[in-house]
Structures are given as C-alpha cells and as structure tokens.
Amino acid sequence: MKQPVRIAVTGAAGNISYSLLFKIAAGEMLGTDQPVILQLVEIPQAMDKLRGVAMELEDCSFPLVHGITLHDNPFDGFKGIHYAMLVGARPRSKGMERADLLEANAAIFSEQGKALNDVANRDVKALVIGNPANTNCLILSRNAPDLDPSQFCAMTRLDHNRSLGILGNKLGVNPSDIDGVTVWGNHSPTMYPDLHNATALGESVIDQIDESWYKTEFTPRIQKRGAEIIEWRGLSSAASAAQAGLDHMRDWALGSEGKIVSMGIISDGSYGVAKGIYYSFPCICEFGSYQIVKDLEVNEYGQSMMKKTEQELLEEKAAVDHLLPADTAESREN
Numbered sequence: 001m002k003q004p005v006r007i008a009v010t011g012a013a014g015n016i017s018y019s020l021l022f023k024i025a026a027g028e029m030l031g032t033d034q035p036v037i038l039q040l041v042e043i044p045q046a047m048d049k050l051r052g053v054a055m056e057l058e059d060c061s062f063p064l065v066h067g068i069t070l071h072d073n074p075f076d077g078f079k080g081i082h083y084a085m086l087v088g089a090r091p092r093s094k095g096m097e098r099a100d101l102l103e104a105n106a107a108i109f110s111e112q113g114k115a116l117n118d119v120a121n122r123d124v125k126a127l128v129i130g131n132p133a134n135t136n137c138l139i140l141s142r143n144a145p146d147l148d149p150s151q152f153c154a155m156t157r158l159d160h161n162r163s164l165g166i167l168g169n170k171l172g173v174n175p176s177d178i179d180g181v182t183v184w185g186n187h188s189p190t191m192y193p194d195l196h197n198a199t200a201l202g203e204s205v206i207d208q209i210d211e212s213w214y215k216t217e218f219t220p221r222i223q224k225r226g227a228e229i230i231e232w233r234g235l236s237s238a239a240s241a242a243q244a245g246l247d248h249m250r251d252w253a254l255g256s257e258g259k260i261v262s263m264g265i266i267s268d269g270s271y272g273v274a275k276g277i278y279y280s281f282p283c284i285c286e287f288g289s290y291q292i293v294k295d296l297e298v299n300e301y302g303q304s305m306m307k308k309t310e311q312e313l314l315e316e317k318a319a320v321d322h323l324l325p326a327d328t329a330e331s332r333e334n
C-alpha cells in the first residue's frame with residue numbers, strides 16, 4: 001500500500017468542492033491505489049457548513065481516505081501538503097469594480113502563497129481554480145519565493161474540456177478521439193480556443209468545419225460558456241469545474257498520455273508571450289511535470305487572438321503590481 005498524500009482544498013464548503021472532494025476521495029484524481037489525507041480549508045464563517053461536508057465524507061466510508069482535518073486558515077491547512085486545490089476566492093459582489101475584485105483576491109492569494117512557502121511539502125503542486133484564476137496564480141507564486149513558479153498552475157482545463165465536448169458533438173465523434181485543441185491565454189472571455197492543430201480520429205478538424213461556425217459560434221460559445229451555464233442553471237458551473245480540476249491535477253501528476261492539454265502556467269516567452277504571467281499554453285505532462293508543446297503553427301488570426309488575451313493579463317498584472325513582492329527570478333536574471 002502506498003503512503004497517503006496530503007491534499008488541501010480551499011473553499012471546501014462551496015459548490016465546486018461539493019463535487020470535487022467526493023471524486024478525490026473515490027480515487028478519481030490520483031488513482032484507486034493512492035490513499036489521501038484531506039486538509040479542508042475555509043473562512044471562519046463557513047466552518048459549520050464545512051463540518052457538515054466532512055460528516056458526509058465520513059459517511060461515504062471511502063477506503064482511500066486516511067484522514068480529514070478542518071482548518072480556518074492556510075498556515076494550518078497547508079502543513080505538509082503535496083497537492084493544493086485552491087477553489088476558494090472572493091466573488092464579485094454588486095457594484096464591485098474589477099480592480100476591487102483583483103485586490104480582494106490578491107489579499108487571499110498573498111496569504112495562501114506565504115503559507116505554501118512556509119509549510120507545504122517542497123514538491124507541492126498547486127492549482128488555482130478561484131477566479132480571476134490566472135492573476136490569483138501569479139500572486140500566489142510571487143508570495144512563495146522558495147517554490148518554483150512551475151509548481152503553480154491556473155485552471156483553463158474547463159475551457160479545454162468544453163471545447164472537446166462541443167466540438168465532439170458537432171463532428172459526431174467522442175471527445176476522447178480529439179487531440180491537439182489548445183485554449184490560449186486567460187480564463188476569461190478573451191481566451192482563444194484554437195482548433196488549427198486539432199485532429200478528430202486522426203483527421204484535421206479545421207478541414208471539417210466551417211470557418212464562420214468556428215469564428216462566430218464556437219469561439220464565443222467557449223469564451224462565454226460560464227455565463228451560458230449560469231443563465232440556464234441559475235448557478236455557476238460546479239460539477240464540470242470540479243471534473244476539470246481533477247483532470248488537470250491527474251494529468252499533471254500521472255501524465256497526459258501524449259495528449260495535449262491546456263494549462264495556465266508561467267510564461268517562459270514561448271510563442272512570443274510576455275514572460276512572467278500565467279498564460280494558458282498547450283502542454284504535455286509526463287513524470288510529474290509539464291512541457292510546453294513548442295512547434296505548433298499559429299496563423300495571423302491566432303496571433304491577434306493570443307495578443308488580445310495576453311494584453312488583458314498584462315493589464316490585470318499592472319492592476320496588482322503594487323501588491324506583488326519583488327520577482328526573485330527576474331532579479332536573479334538581471
């Protein structure tokens with residue numbers, strides 16, 4: 001039997017976690033031979049609700065769950081963790097400006113970054129799901145100078161999975177028969193779902209679809225899918241977001257079996273994207289780490305779409321720049 005690994009989940013009493021925790025506990029993330037200890041983190045006001053969720057987990061009698069602990073702060077909750085699923089974030093309230101939202105979340109993710117830096121396992125992998133995910137991830141990483149920026153990711157896997165699902169439906173193929181889809185950039189309506197290198201059952205996708213469907217129906221649908229779900233369900237995506245978080249972490253830890261997956265990662269300047277922002281790239285995962293797939297062709301349309309979403313991320317970064325500690329990697333290079 002393997003040794004248990006420690007997984008922290010923040011926002012553990014919220015909607016996404018209500019799916020995510022039970023899937024992790026059932027072994028869907030790290031395999032049915034990997035015991036887990038769940039370290040659940042919430043804000044003090046939500047601790048009663050969290051206790052109720054923990055009781056339900058207990059009532060499932062999952063054989064892989066070797067412990068559940070509840071915490072109202074990340075310095076306790078992140079002790080010794082190997083994986084962090086950072087779901088909790090401050091939602092936009094009525095009348096709140098974008099800058100206020102970025103600042104409110106900056107406070108949360110600064111503290112969580114410091115906690116990861118101080119108390120997590122040195123090999124920790126952290127996935128930011130709470131929005132604005134890419135910029136929250138930047139803040140997190142910059143507050144954890146002893147950890148490598150590649151240990152942090154922002155989740156764009158839901159956008160990737162949405163692309164596979166909707167495209168599969170259009171072409172009449174199973175989503176698992178599609179490869180080479182990339183969602184570039186920010187997890188926001190500026191993201192660029194790129195099908196130019198995609199194949200379905202080995203055949204080029206772009207040759208099988210109408211350009212106007214791609215540009216005027218598919219692309220905005222993926223970009224605004226979150227709003228479409230809210231319109232119909234009355235609530236934001238939860239089960240699909242949990243599934244995406246699980247897919248992201250599983251592939252990162254165990255490998256993506258040669259398939260391209262979209263991950264919000266620290267830009268190393270590939271494809272001309274500004275260094276130092278968390279931008280979604282095409283990645284292949286193997287042996288517990290990811291590599292950017294570097295040789296994909298991007299046409300002029302793609303380049304302009306990639307620039308637009310990069311620009312938005314640079315603006316978000318500028319809005320929180322005054323709250324960021326110095327970038328040690330940058331200062332080392334200079």
Ligand code: NAI
Binds near residue numbers: 041088089132159
């Ligand atoms: P929710 O509001 O149901 O749950 C959020 C939970 O986080 C609440 O229980 C709250 O008490 C907790 N929380 C807030 N601040 C916290 C902190 N500092 N530490 C620990 N817990 C804290 O929201 P839901 O539906 O679960 O969504 C969570 C986040 O995920 C939202 O920011 C949402 O926008 C984002 N999201 C991201 C997606 C992506 O693709 N990246 C997709 C869908 C949602």
